[in-house]
Amino acid sequence: MARSATTMRADILDSAVRLFAAHGFRGTSLQDIATDAGCSKASLLYHFTNKDAILTELLAPxxxxxxxxxxxxxxxxxxxxxxxxxxxxxxxxxxxxxxxxxxxxxxxxxxxxxxxxxxxxxxxxxxxxxxxxxxxxxxxxxxxxxxxxxxxxxxxxxxxxxxxxxxxxxxxxxxxxxxxxx
Amino acid sequence: MARSATTMRADILDSAVRLFAAHGFRGTSLQDIATDAGCSKASLLYHFTNKDAILTELLAPxxxxxxxxxxxxxxxxxxxxxxxxxxxxxxxxxxxxxxxxxxxxxxxxxxxxxxxxxxxxxxxxxxxxxxxxxxxxxxxxxxxxxxxxxxxxxxxxxxxxxxxxxxxxxxxxxxxxxxxxx
DNA sequence: ACCCTAGCTGACCGATCGGCCAGCATTTGA
DNA sequence: TCAAATGCTGGCCGATCGGTCAGCTAGGGT
Known part of the structure; x- marks a missing residue:
């Protein structure tokens, strides 16, 4: 276990919000986020049900x-x-x-x-x-x-x-x- | 020959500018444009070298x-x-x-x-x-x-x-x- | 009549997309 | 000590993307 679940989710959201803002939701792939967050694409989908859920969560606040x-x-x-x-x-x-x-x-x-x-x-x-x-x-x-x-x-x-x-x-x-x- | 080349190009550009504006460049596929213009995807690429050329031409003026x-x-x-x-x-x-x-x-x-x-x-x-x-x-x-x-x-x-x-x-x-x- | 050419198309290609899954590695609790 | 749970991954899947190509069809010039 490299990072705790909480840390990993936060790191993913941090990468996602920056990349979505820079290249748009459609213009950012799960692989882009994974690379930026330093993990695999499959790991993203372990912590979030799908790409849309990532967007939903970072817009939640x-x-x-x-x-x-x-x-x-x-x-x-x-x-x-x-x-x-x-x-x-x-x-x-x-x-x-x-x-x-x-x-x-x-x-x-x-x-x-x-x-x-x-x-x-x-x-x-x-x-x-x-x-x-x-x-x-x-x-x-x-x-x-x-x-x-x-x-x-x-x-x-x-x-x-x-x-x-x-x-x-x-x-x-x-x-x-x-x-x-x- | 259904439509003249000039008419066809104009129709394609008309469809493309509306769809790009509505759903973005990335969010619009060649098939979307073709369907809207009432022709096949291959026909688009007969009149324009690629998707980018369509964008270039409608932004040209x-x-x-x-x-x-x-x-x-x-x-x-x-x-x-x-x-x-x-x-x-x-x-x-x-x-x-x-x-x-x-x-x-x-x-x-x-x-x-x-x-x-x-x-x-x-x-x-x-x-x-x-x-x-x-x-x-x-x-x-x-x-x-x-x-x-x-x-x-x-x-x-x-x-x-x-x-x-x-x-x-x-x-x-x-x-x-x-x-x-x- | 003929052919040539412009306009157009279905089928196909490689790349990339979001998403799934079996299984590996590490930590934890009994 | 060992099994269960958690975190994580490579490899794979079907869908869709932009783009190519051989070939069909319909006029127009001779």
Missing amino acids: VGPEFAALEGRLAGLDGEEAARAAVAGLVDLSLRFRLQVKILLQDVDALINRPELPDVDGLTERLTDALSGRSAAPQARVWAWMAMLGIILTSAGELTLPEETLRAELSRGALRTLGLQTD | VGPEFAALEGRLAGLDGEEAARAAVAGLVDLSLRFRLQVKILLQDVDALINRPELPDVDGLTERLTDALSGRSAAPQARVWAWMAMLGIILTSAGELTLPEETLRAELSRGALRTLGLQTD
Whole structure:
């Protein structure tokens, strides 16, 4: 027994999340993950029932976090809700950069997974919060959520310190949404 | 001879651009394209040397258009350049929605193709145009270019009339870049 | 009438994919 | 000490991938 089951699973997930983010889910083979994790392909399938289960598990922590954010937003209204949503989503996206990238790459195939947050619900809540501010709040919400996702995935090109990135993302989001920034 | 060579090539490209945009380059097989185009897989490879050649050809019109835009921007400075870039990129992205979606889905694998525009050059030019306006203009440029791309690909969710979309995209971009909007 | 050629196809190929399984090696508990 | 359980692996399977090829069919030029 080289590594404990817990360690092995963690190593596999670490390799998988990096490779999925770099080359996409379809573009990463089980052999790629195995090589990166330093074990055999068969060993992967001993610890995980199949390739999909690996994806499910590494996305698992994302869902509850988004749900919690949505719960927090439920008690707020209008501009207050929008500002809280911006702060929350920027924070979550920074903490789950690789997962966000994976989601965006195969968004059409992954969007309806049960373990993922209800993006439609979040979008709707944001749209409601901003209603009356524009003829097309829907477009703005989509716009900055998209911006948020992609910019976080440009890790290679964007070599900004995390604090600068966080500030710029929040400012850009608030501006896009038509809210005043300090 | 069922269809002329010209018609057949056009039909194949039409099927391919839609399927690549919907399911990604890797997620679309030659058989998928053939079925959609109403011919055999072997017929595809009679008209195109390989799968990659199909992608190359349907992306071909994008490169020169972006190069032309970059040329136009070369004669401008500062805010004027930024506003022209916004208008130009919004226009191009609206005209090449499917191609932009394909590019964004496999951006890491496709970014360095010779037939594609020099995105780095464009980004650099925009960054120059905005220098002095922010501590991190690079982040803003990336942000709204990303936003622009993704928002255009959300065709299913976003059912806004093109004029509204164009106006919202331009306004959002200008705001993100820190420029005033009427 | 003829043939030549352009358009097209089914059958097939090697490579690679996700996944399965019999069995080996190491640790653990009685 | 020894058997059971756990971690792990090489080898194999069927499916599917992109791509090749010999050959069929239908017009068009002479």
